Amino acid sequence: MATRLPPVDVVLVGFGWTASILGQELTDAGLQVLALERGAFRDTVPDFATTQIQDELRYAVRNELFEEPERETLTFRNSMDQTALPMRHLGSFKPAAGAGGAGVHWNGQNWRFLPTDFLTRSHTEQRYGKNFIPADMTIQDWGVTYEELEPYYDRFEYLCGISGQAGNVNGQIHDGGNPFEGVRKRGYPLPPLKRSYGTVLFDKAAKEAGYKPFPCPAANTSKAYKNIYGVQMGECTFCGYCEWFGCGNYSKSSPQTTILPVLLHKDNFELRTHASVTKVLLDSTGKRATGVVYVDLQGREYEQPADLVILTAFAQHNVHLLLLSGIGKPYDPKSGQGVVGRNYAYQITSSVDVFLNEIVNPFMGAGALGQAIDEFNGDNFDHGPEKFVGGGYIALWTTGGRPILQHHLPKDTPKWGSGWKKAMADNYLRTVSIATHGSVMSYRDAYCDLDPTYRDVYGNPLLRLTFDFHDNEHRMSKFLTDKAAGIAKAMKPRAMHVNQREGHYTIIPYQTTHNTGGAIMGTDPHTSAVNRYLQSWDVPNVFVVGSCAFPQNAGYNPTGTVGALAYWAANAIRSQYMKKPGPLVSA
Amino acid sequence: MRFIASRRRLLKAALIPSAASVMPLRFVPNASAEPVSAPGQFSYFTPVEFTWVDAAVSRLIPNDDLGPGAKEAGVATFIDRQLSGPYGRAETWYMQGPWKEGTKEQGYQLKLTPAQLYRTAIADIDAWCSKNGKRPFAELDAATQDKMLHDLEKGEIKLARAPAKDFFQMLVQNTVEGFLADPMYGGNREFIGWKLIGFPGPRYNYIAEIDDYGKRYAMPTVGLLGRDGTRVKES
Numbered sequence: 001m002a003t004r005l006p007p008v009d010v011v012l013v014g015f016g017w018t019a020s021i022l023g024q025e026l027t028d029a030g031l032q033v034l035a036l037e038r039g040a041f042r043d044t045v046p047d048f049a050t051t052q053i054q055d056e057l058r059y060a061v062r063n064e065l066f067e068e069p070e071r072e073t074l075t076f077r078n079s080m081d082q083t084a085l086p087m088r089h090l091g092s093f094k095p096a097a098g099a100g101g102a103g104v105h106w107n108g109q110n111w112r113f114l115p116t117d118f119l120t121r122s123h124t125e126q127r128y129g130k131n132f133i134p135a136d137m138t139i140q141d142w143g144v145t146y147e148e149l150e151p152y153y154d155r156f157e158y159l160c161g162i163s164g165q166a167g168n169v170n171g172q173i174h175d176g177g178n179p180f181e182g183v184r185k186r187g188y189p190l191p192p193l194k195r196s197y198g199t200v201l202f203d204k205a206a207k208e209a210g211y212k213p214f215p216c217p218a219a220n221t222s223k224a225y226k227n228i229y230g231v232q233m234g235e236c237t238f239c240g241y242c243e244w245f246g247c248g249n250y251s252k253s254s255p256q257t258t259i260l261p262v263l264l265h266k267d268n269f270e271l272r273t274h275a276s277v278t279k280v281l282l283d284s285t286g287k288r289a290t291g292v293v294y295v296d297l298q299g300r301e302y303e304q305p306a307d308l309v310i311l312t313a314f315a316q317h318n319v320h321l322l323l324l325s326g327i328g329k330p331y332d333p334k335s336g337q338g339v340v341g342r343n344y345a346y347q348i349t350s351s352v353d354v355f356l357n358e359i360v361n362p363f364m365g366a367g368a369l370g371q372a373i374d375e376f377n378g379d380n381f382d383h384g385p386e387k388f389v390g391g392g393y394i395a396l397w398t399t400g401g402r403p404i405l406q407h408h409l410p411k412d413t414p415k416w417g418s419g420w421k422k423a424m425a426d427n428y429l430r431t432v433s434i435a436t437h438g439s440v441m442s443y444r445d446a447y448c449d450l451d452p453t454y455r456d457v458y459g460n461p462l463l464r465l466t467f468d469f470h471d472n473e474h475r476m477s478k479f480l481t482d483k484a485a486g487i488a489k490a491m492k493p494r495a496m497h498v499n500q501r502e503g504h505y506t507i508i509p510y511q512t513t514h515n516t517g518g519a520i521m522g523t524d525p526h527t528s529a530v531n532r533y534l535q536s537w538d539v540p541n542v543f544v545v546g547s548c549a550f551p552q553n554a555g556y557n558p559t560g561t562v563g564a565l566a567y568w569a570a571n572a573i574r575s576q577y578m579k580k581p582g583p584l585v586s587a
Numbered sequence: 588m589r590f591i592a593s594r595r596r597l598l599k600a601a602l603i604p605s606a607a608s609v610m611p612l613r614f615v616p617n618a619s620a621e622p623v624s625a626p627g628q629f630s631y632f633t634p635v636e637f638t639w640v641d642a643a644v645s646r647l648i649p650n651d652d653l654g655p656g657a658k659e660a661g662v663a664t665f666i667d668r669q670l671s672g673p674y675g676r677a678e679t680w681y682m683q684g685p686w687k688e689g690t691k692e693q694g695y696q697l698k699l700t701p702a703q704l705y706r707t708a709i710a711d712i713d714a715w716c717s718k719n720g721k722r723p724f725a726e727l728d729a730a731t732q733d734k735m736l737h738d739l740e741k742g743e744i745k746l747a748r749a750p751a752k753d754f755f756q757m758l759v760q761n762t763v764e765g766f767l768a769d770p771m772y773g774g775n776r777e778f779i780g781w782k783l784i785g786f787p788g789p790r791y792n793y794i795a796e797i798d799d800y801g802k803r804y805a806m807p808t809v810g811l812l813g814r815d816g817t818r819v820k821e822s
Contacts (some may be wrong), residue, residue, distance in 0.1 A: 054789030055811060057768035068679035078692055085689040085696055087681045197800040237792040358801045364788055364793035403767040403786045415740070416647040416759055417733070421783070425653055428784035429803070453685065506692035 002293055007271075008034040011292055013277045013321065014313030016101020017559065018545040018566040020255035020263060021159075024229065025570035027269045029578060034304065036275040036294050038072075039098030039308030042398035043256050048104075048246030049237070053351045056402040060244040063090050065105045067097040067314075071276075072317065074463040075451045076507045080333065084464045086454050088435040091508035093362075093515055094244075095314040099273060102314065102513060103254040103559075107243040107367030108219030110162050110253075111556035112153045112564075114378035115146035115182045120441075120552055124378060124389055133389060134472060136444045138343055139552045143532035145521040146182045151562045152571070154185060156563030157217075160253035161225035161233050163368075164188040178214045180374040191319075193222045193236065194532035197360045198432035199371035211373040216395055219253035219559075223418055240400025242367025248414035252367065254308055260341035275302075278458050280309050280325035289327075289542050290576070295458060308541050308573070311519075312566075315548040316344075319518035320463040321450050328519075328529045328538050331447050333466075339529040341449050343442035343517040344465065345553040348473045348501055349391075350481040352360060352434045352488045353408040355495040358428045362401030370397035376402075376480055377555045378439075388476045392438030392555035394484045408433055411497045434488055436480035436507075437512075440473050442552040448518045469505045477501050514558050516550035523585075533572035534565065540583045545569050630671035631702060632663075635723075639709045640666055640758075642725035646732050647762045649660050657766050665765030665774030666705075675702035697750065701757060708749035715744060770810045776817070778808045 010026055012019040015037035042048070042065075058064050063425040067090075075084035079128055081167035096102040119138045124132060133139065152377045167177025174187075194214035195203075198255075201213075206213040220236040227233065235434050236251035250257050263269055275294040281303065291305035311318040320481045322340045331342035372395035374380060383389065400406060408431045413423040451464035481500050488561050490498050522528025534549055536542040545566050554561075576584050608615040629637055647656035657663075661683070669675055677700035689696045699707060712735075713723045721727060724735065738744045740759075742752040765774030767781065775781060781788055788809040796804060807814065 007761070050789075050791050055769055057764060057772060061764060061768075062674055069681040070679050073681045076693060078690070083687065085687060086681045086683070088682065088695050089677070091694055101652075145654065147812065194798050196797060200800065235794070237794055238797045239789070239791045241789070318681045338656065341716070359803050360801075361793075361796070361804055364797045364804075401786060403781065404764055404785060407784070416649045416736075416762070418649055418653070421648055421651065421653055421656065424784050428786065453682065504690075504692050506694070508694040510698075 002260045002301040002303040004303045005037050005305070006224070007291070008032045009306065010034070010308045010310060011304055011306035012310050012312045013292060014101065014311070015099050015255075015271060016096065016312065016314070016319065017103040017255060017563055019310075019312035020100075020103070020259040021563065021566040022312060022545065022570050023269055024259050024263050025567070025574065027263065027266050029574045030268070032268045033270070034306070036277050036292070036304070037099055037271065037273045038276040039067075039096070039273065041099045041271070042104065042246065042272045043099075043260070044246065044248060044250060048248045050248035052244050053248045053313045054239060054241045056404050060263060060402060060405055061344065063094060064187045065096060065098060065244065065246065066090055071457055071565070073456075074465050075454050076467070077464045078097065078466070078468040078504050080445060080466055084451055084463065084466070087507050092506065092511050093513040094510070095317070095513065099271065100255040100260075104246045104256065105244050106219075106559060108252050109368045109557040110157070110160060110217050110219045110560045111145065112182060113271050113554045113556055113561050114180065114185075114380070116379045117554040118142040118144060118146050120389070123470075128384060137390070137472065138442045138444050139520055140527060142551055143521050144568065145182065149568060150182070150185060152567035153560060154563040155228065155433050155567050158189050158228050158561060159258050159563070160219045161186045161221050161227055161258075162217050162219055162494070163190040163193050163222035164252075164496060165192050167214060176214060178374050180377065180380045184291075188217060190225055192223045193218055193220060193366060193369050194238070195371070196369055197358070198362070198396050198398045199369065201356070201360075201432065201491050202371045202396035202434065202487065205487050206371070206373050208490050209487055211372050211375050211487075213373050216342055216368055216370035216372050216397070218366065220366040220368050221251045227258055227535070229259060231258055231261050233257055234536055236366050238364050240363045240365040240402065243399060251507050258447070270490070276458070277321065278329060278460060280311075280321060282326065282539065285288060286326070287539055289539050310542070311542065311544045312407055312546065315546045316448060316465070318544050318546055318548045320511055322519055322544065323450050324460055327536055327542060330449060333445055333447055336444060339525070339527065341447045341518050342466055342527075342529070343520050343551055344446050344448050345440045345442045345516045345550065346467065346505070347440050347512050347553055347555075348438040348469060348477045349511055350436045350477050350484070350501045351499045352481065352484045353410075353497040353499065354432050354434060354488045354491055355410055355497070356430050356432065356491070356493050360432055361429060362398060362406065362431065365398035365400040367399050368397075369399070370395045376483055385399070386475070386479060388472045388479070389441055390439035390472070390476050390555065392436055392476070392480050394434060394480060394487065395435050396434050398432070403428070407431075410495045434484045435476065436484050437555060437557070438473065438477050438480055439555040440469070440553045442517060442575065443470055467505055469501070474502070481528070487581045500564070509533060514547070514553065516547040516553045516558065519544045519548040520551045522550040525587045530582070533576075533584045534569040535572075535584055535586055536579075541581065543569055543573070607706065629672070630668050631675060632667045632670070635699065636709050637663055637667060638725045639713070639723075640705075643730065643736065643758060644762045644765070646729060646736055647759060648766055651761060654783060657762055659776065660766050660779040661776040662762055662765035662774045662775050665772050666761050667763075668773050669761065670702040670705060676700055697753060699749070704749060704754055704757060706755035708746060711746035711749050712739070712744075771812050778810065781808055
């Protein structure tokens, strides 16, 4: 029997970026907010201290900061005719557990999506015709536009202290920035980071090839910075331990370095860790949430009543909770009916390793220290002759040179023996890698539902993921990879190694933690789980925030858009929902 | 039953206030000054198993004209310690049945933990040697060992219980880890791995050097435990 706890105004499920933003904004509006986090509390001191955090084995290889599949995982199959099997250890993606969520361990690659990314279907149909989109491709518009989100992108950038060079301020194109970006009202809060040698070589080669390279916007501070809440950050030292690590230097934007020093001290905010939410409770009508059930470390169950329930967990955990709670109609790929679990998407990446004669010191880096070109992202180029939808950026990142996972070896290098050893000695200091980061569209047969066989430690069915790369994505990725190889050639390397993404999607090795969809936003309750304010169509006092809202995935890292959506939803709750609780959009 | 079993672990974890404070328990004091194969020094391996792994890693990253290899770097000690800890026990992995052979895209589906896979495979490989009229693996000459390792890698040696290819892949991965991880885990002794490739260790601040393009970084190698990479020896 669950212990019933005193009610709160708002309960947040999961405590990463989105919960921190909503917690801060809703407590500012006077609400009593409780955040429930399944993992531990952790902070810059002592958990990310530089005396311990720069440990590749512990954090990057043994996955210390992430969720433990023993407690929570999903099952996976490529297609509906296969039997899904559990992801037994982390591989292709690494969801976080613990305070700060993935905001602790990300690289800090912070982008805005393009204006046309929010109009994927209507824009594509308008420019290329309805027949251009394959029949099984279930892409749709977001129900929100770039112009509407612009102030919220801006707010997230000034929360984080993004280092970068604006390309388009109020319609005026600025040299050295990304000329393809949507119109922004002002530049970034900080100038770009210092350049690594690799990014300088890429910049030169890309310019020679006729492109317009620019410094990637970075949530790594190029200078000391005081943010919108008065929280102080310090200058990045290029230690090269961002992704998979917490920052010990207050230089990578995370909930800990930007919001928590203010939020955790508020009287109307509480964070409860080691609290795994297993269900959202509904009243007898099924149209109103009454709170959530969670389980603590000792297996004790609690009922936490709340007027407003906001799901702010990792994308697919939000979807899992909706399915376990019976909120929204589960998606059925056979009929195409239902919305929860629909339009799961991912990203498709590839790389070109470039072996140089010069020493490039890869270990001097930062997670978002990169130089990119955007000529082939979104609809920045004519897709007519290419006959695929989507695109991506091409970038040279100098994220670090951690030796176990971040070494690159020429093609045909032996996997072991003296040949391997010699290749390591010859190449480690003299290699850069050009990455392509491509969109993945949504499809009728790419979705999430509940697994019929495998269960988690609480006895609940695991989420089942059915996903594969489609021909459209393979062709798009090949197109990007060929362009990347062209830039690599212009760097006049002694050798190159093209790592083309081929064949089926696989749950190993690591690719990216940019999983999207499953609780998508939109304008039609028959094809979206939440409305344009991320409010459940079916249970209006439930909001679902995160990349699960993306109707398909764009060619950029998602965090900037996730942050903007969190501010967008917070504003809708403050300015509309609090005045008149109920559906913000009539179905 | 499943829930009860997990609950026991949760109860244990509940006694500890935060994940961060658990972590030091995962470290094992470094003993790099001690002889590699002294009996009774192992955390998980039997002496026979340790000798087997020491022989295998000596071929995977050999001592050659470029300098010392995995044996000298203490990689067998590293693997021994890893297998006795949470990694060896697959402590964070989802290890509930039913167990099925999946597609290669579905990843690891063995019921064996890494520690169990080593134990099973090492015994299987020596049994295979015996059946084929050979001396145990560790006693073979380098060329024969190399041939056997290649055959295991390709799955051309069929073992009685352990899947050879999966084991070999794990062995290579753990060998590279031990050669290139911080020395406090028992491998990468005297920074043998890091010095080979030119990695200076967790140096923390490169603001002054990052735009000094094309120059080799001059400062000496460090580890998380300091200049010699090992813990100060207790008397």
